Structures are given as structure tokens and as C-alpha cells.
Amino acid sequence: MKKSTKMVEEITEKRKMTQTVKDNLNKTIFHNCLIAIALMLYICMIDAVYIYVQPEIVNLLFKVFPMICIGVTVVMFEIAYRKDKGSLAIVGIEFLVVSILVLYLPKIYENLDKIFCKELTFIPLFLAIYYIAKSIVIYVKTEKNYQNNLSDVKEIIKEENETMKGNQK
16 A cells, blocks of 8 residues: 555656756746736837827827837747747747737727727737736646646656666677
């Protein structure tokens, strides 16, 4: 009985993620949170400019905001291409979607009533929900990938090779 509980404890200990995997996972989720916060602040700033600033300045700023966003998108795609990282490409695609949204916001504000435009202040909430879901998916995927890579087959092959070498001597 003691032997089986000891084996169960050893197996559960082996199946736990290592500290380096946890650190990489936390780093990735932290970077996603920073990106989410930056995008939410950016969209909130655009909404605040539309609601509280004079129309002449709004027209100028609504030309500047999309250029900034598209510039960041191009930089993200370039970095992803040079480093050949798919995760950065996904962030670039996210920035592209936000760039398109920011590009169309002036027309949305222009064609909708000001009362309905205040509903657009919920866009940061949708961004937060998206990034929370993305972080959960990243965690589950990393956990599953780590569990799938744990295999006794590697240990069995290693033991077989050692016994084969021992028999050959």
C-alpha cells in the first residue's frame, strides 16, 4: 500500500510543470496583459477625444491615430518576420484588426448619433474579454503540450539502451 501511494506521489510530482515552463508561461501571459492594457487605453483615449475635444482638433487627431496604429502594426509584422515567430505574427494580426477599427471609427462617429457613439466605449471591454480568453487558451495549450511531452517511453528506451550496452560487455 505504501509503495503504491509513493508511486502515485512520484507520478504526480513528475507531471507538474517545471519552474522554467511556468516562468515562460507567466511571461507570455504578462506580455498579453500589457498589450491588452495598451490597446484598451488607446481606444479609451480615442473615445475621450471624440467626446470631450473640439471638432476641429478631433478631425486632426482622427487622422493621426490610425497612422500611429498602422505604424505599430507594420513594425510588429516586421519583427515577427525577422524573428520568424508565429506568436508575434498573431499579435501583429491583432494590431491590424485594431488598426482597421481605428481607421473606421471617424466614419462610425460621423454617421451615428452621439448617443450611440457612447456605446463604442465598450470596445475596450471586448478587448479585455478577448485577451482573457487568449490567456486561458495559452495556459491550457501549454499545460496540454507539457503533459503530452511527458512520456515514459523516453525513459524506457534509455533503460533498454543501457541494458543492451551492459549485455554487450
